[in-house]
Amino acid sequence: MTVVDSGARAGGTSPPARHQKNARRQRARVLGRNPSGLLFSAPYLAYVLVVFAVPLGFAVWMSFHDYLFAAPGADVDRPFVGLDNYTDVLTDPDVRRSFVNIGIFLVINVPLTVVLSLVLATLLNQAVRARVFLRVAFYVPYVTASVAVVGVWLFLFSGNGLVNEVLGPLAPDPPWLINSFWAMPTIAFFVTWKQLGFYILLYLAALQNVPRELYEAAATDGAGRLRTFWSVTVPAVRPATVLVLLLSTIIGANLFTEPYLLTGGGGPNGASASPVLIMYQRGIEQGTPGVAAAIGVILVLLVLLVAWLQRRFVGGGES
């Protein structure tokens, strides 16, 4: 009896079975224990390739070329133009104006969103009665199409709309949406109102995870309501605040529907044009997608910069 033989017998497998097992182990080494996982994920991976990776590369490629629309199959020359699209974009007063506009929008929308949603969520969290009604009331604008509520805002904020009727002599002239000073702030208020419900829900979830002992300790120390809010609630929900800042910045930078419809395409005189609106005009209406792609790349880089600054100064690496 040899050592090898006894080893085989101890394993208790006959040679063909052992061979099969080896083959399975071999396959497991290459594809993993459950190769069907790859099969299950294949549609998702194909989708990421077709809808994200390829267009992303295409966007960057396009921004460095003089891209022309052509009939399918037609062979058109699309020369490499280096940074020409970028210099065009950066010297275009309309584009620069749109970046200033989106800056104004974010400066109003983001802080207002954080403050209002945190305050309303905190109050709602303490409320005992009518919780379901209030929660639903708060998120109804969020689940409704922008296009639908834009109709009502147009009516409310028109020259002789309800808002001006109530304000009387205090109403701005020309009215809100055609006033070059008020157009962008009005859009910012609209978007804050529309999205607030979602952020209230985010904060509600975060508030439910704040340990009760913190509030009890604050009460023992004799801290008042405002003081407790400021020194217990605000620090405890900081990860949620980081998330709200990030999401509202990204969603805000995507602004398109509201200036397109509320101010009739970014009016008056481009005072409420957003970068995505200009991308649509340049890329699709005027047929210069290379320029539009360059605006997109610049916009994304700026959003990444703002997000990085927010993370640096508000902190909270947990979320």
Added chain:
Amino acid sequence: MSRRSSVLRYVVLGAGALAFLFPFYYMVVGSLQESPDPTPAGAFPDPSNLTLDNYADIDGRIDLVQGLVNSGIFTGGVILGTVVFGVLAGYALAVLRWRGRGTTFALALLVQVVPFQLLMIPLYVLIARDYGLADSYLGMILPFAINSTAVIVFRAYFLQLPRELFDAAAVDGAGDLRTLWNVALPLVRPVLLTVVLITFIGPWNEFLWPFLITKDQSMQPLAVSLANYISNVAASAANPFGAVLAGAVVLAAPAVVLFIVFQRYFTSTNIDSGVKG
């Protein structure tokens, strides 16, 4: 102190609820007014000024039923893709052991960072011009057909299920697809409904992408045809605001009703796991 601050709390919350709900109330009232009445008195319906003409008017300009059908097909396609492919990939990431699992999960996180505005122009060129899918449901659905957030949510929920369940199923000789269908899916049914609800909001309310890809009015979702009406033809209608508001009510109603009926499934805890994975 406690009583006074409790009153104050409800005053603030009530003012908030009023600010959120009033425009909706005003939308319904405005859609029923024969002639628009922007004075404060107009906020209270006057029986002599009520009519359904605005609904007939907007239906004559944009086919409301066709718009709702298009919105429904667009939304249904997106929900179907999101759930089917999201469950498959989420299950593979949570339960199965295969090569490339870690990379796929990292990819799902990374993809969420890429904003749509950067992809908008190339997607338009590819889908509308190269693939010839303009004015088709497939072209509308394609960019939203699979959702990385849903993949991550399903993964998180499948991870919470006890491992022994899957081992037992494997001992019984059940295949992976069978285990997923018979064992895992029934246990995550509540989150399935939450994902369907959250996914519904996106395509039903989406404007930019279907607006880019559909020029043929008979293919446009209601949000697009109503928006085109607002920006182009509203000025020529007898009561433009009334007609716009009537269209707005028709567009808003399905989403609002759905979220009131299923509000239980749209809670903060579900949202939390939805966003943070």
